[in-house]
Amino acid sequence: xxxxxxxxxxxxxxxxxxxxxxxxxxxxxxxxxxxxxxxxxxxxxxxxxxxxxxxxxxxxxxxxxxxxxxxxxxxxxxxxxxxxxxxxxxxxxxxxxxxxxxxxxxxxxxxxxxxxxxxxxxxxxxxxxxxxxxxxxxxxxxxxxxxxxxxxxxxxxxxxxxxxxxxxxxxxxxxxxxxxxxxxxxxxxxxxxxxxxxxxxxxxxxxxxxxxxxxxxxxxxxxxxxxxxxxxxxxxxxxxxxxxxxxxxxxxxxxxxxxxxxxxxxxxxxxxxxxxxxxxxxxxxxxxxxx
Numbered sequence: 001x002x003x004x005x006x007x008x009x010x011x012x013x014x015x016x017x018x019x020x021x022x023x024x025x026x027x028x029x030x031x032x033x034x035x036x037x038x039x040x041x042x043x044x045x046x047x048x049x050x051x052x053x054x055x056x057x058x059x060x061x062x063x064x065x066x067x068x069x070x071x072x073x074x075x076x077x078x079x080x081x082x083x084x085x086x087x088x089x090x091x092x093x094x095x096x097x098x099x100x101x102x103x104x105x106x107x108x109x110x111x112x113x114x115x116x117x118x119x120x121x122x123x124x125x126x127x128x129x130x131x132x133x134x135x136x137x138x139x140x141x142x143x144x145x146x147x148x149x150x151x152x153x154x155x156x157x158x159x160x161x162x163x164x165x166x167x168x169x170x171x172x173x174x175x176x177x178x179x180x181x182x183x184x185x186x187x188x189x190x191x192x193x194x195x196x197x198x199x200x201x202x203x204x205x206x207x208x209x210x211x212x213x214x215x216x217x218x219x220x221x222x223x224x225x226x227x228x229x230x231x232x233x234x235x236x237x238x239x240x241x242x243x244x245x246x247x248x249x250x251x252x253x254x255x256x257x258x259x260x261x262x263x264x265x266x267x268x269x270x271x272x273x274x275x276x277x278x279x280x281x282x283x284x285x286x287x288x289x290x291x
Contacts, residue, residue, distance in 0.1 A: 001232055009228055009240035012221045017247025019217035020085045021255050022209040023076060029206045030198055031190050032076035035213075037182035040068060042214025044176035052173050053165040060170075063162065064177035067155025071148050073182070078145030082137035084258050087129065089248025090268045091145055093241065096275045097122045098153035106157060115278050122274025128267030167226030175218060238279050245272055 001009070026035050052060075071092070079088055097119050103109040111119065133142045162170055186195050202210075228237045249268070252258045260268065 001237075005228060005231070008224055009237060010243065012225050012228075013240050013243035014247050015217050015221045016241075016244045017089060018251055019213055020075075020079070020089045020248040021251045022212045022217070024079050024085045024252070024256065026206045026209040026213065027076060027080045029202060031186060031195075032073060032080045033182055033186035033189050034195060034198055035210070036069070036073045036076050037179055037186050038210050039072065039213045039218060040175040040179035040182060042210060043218035044172055044179050046168070046172040046219065047176045050169050050172060053162075053169045055162050055165055055170065059158065059161050060173060061177050063155055063158045064174040065181075066151045066158060068174055069178040069182060070151030071155065072178075074144050074147035074151065078137075078141050078148070081141035081144075083141050083145050084136070084260070085252035085256065086245070086249030086258050086260070087264065087268065088145060088148075089252075090245040090271050091126075091129070092148050092152065093245050093275055094122055094126060094271055095149035095152035095156070096278050097126075098150055099156045100278060102153055102157050118274045118277030118279075120274070121277060122271050125267045125270030125272075125274055128263055128270060130267075132261065132264040132267070167230065168223045171222045171226070172219065239276075242272065242276055242279065 023035065030038070075088060075092060078091075079085060083091075100109075100111050100115060100119060104111060130142070133139050190198075225237070245268070249258075
């Protein structure tokens, strides 16, 4: 990779890691539904200037509801209900485990022995983390958070059906498809008056966090990441995503003073280690089709 593109990949990982901290700050004033709706509304602004890409509405909505709505709403809910930011950033990256599993089931992409080892390691890490649930956050909050990597993985699989579509245009319209139902959900869950009050009385810090989440983390960072995946092999780009949980954990430790016990820290490091093994392994083999 060119040095400039390496810097871009590192910058994107840092932005995504810091986005977890920005989400936590914004959630002090906004409900998970409203915060996620605002995030995608800001990221959908380019839709005013670009046409919908040539992709069926059914596929666009399916990708949007998994890759964006499901992933980020469950993230926001988990953080709002006490799941530490650093732990959230690790759990979300476990999507690699589920992506490999879904690809094996749906497309017959048999994981290599090294990838299988990575899946086992990451699964052990998640089990270690599960052993710490119930101390500082509820089992229900962690269960909802686990929807995030599952939705992320399903979205990754569905995204294969949008090959050849301009990434920036696609992600903008994916954001729009998520923003509309999220605002409806916010009105239903919180009520029109509280929703309006939250919007009109938002502090400067929360407003800046929302601009960071919508304009930079979602719109710009995803576009840059898509461009890198377009210009280079996935094996060259994807490993940089391993920086995200480290950035998220370090930033949350500095900003919020988060500390992790030995068992949870071991689980987090084990998950990241398993993801590293999966990501750095050779590409999965495709099983031969049976008659």
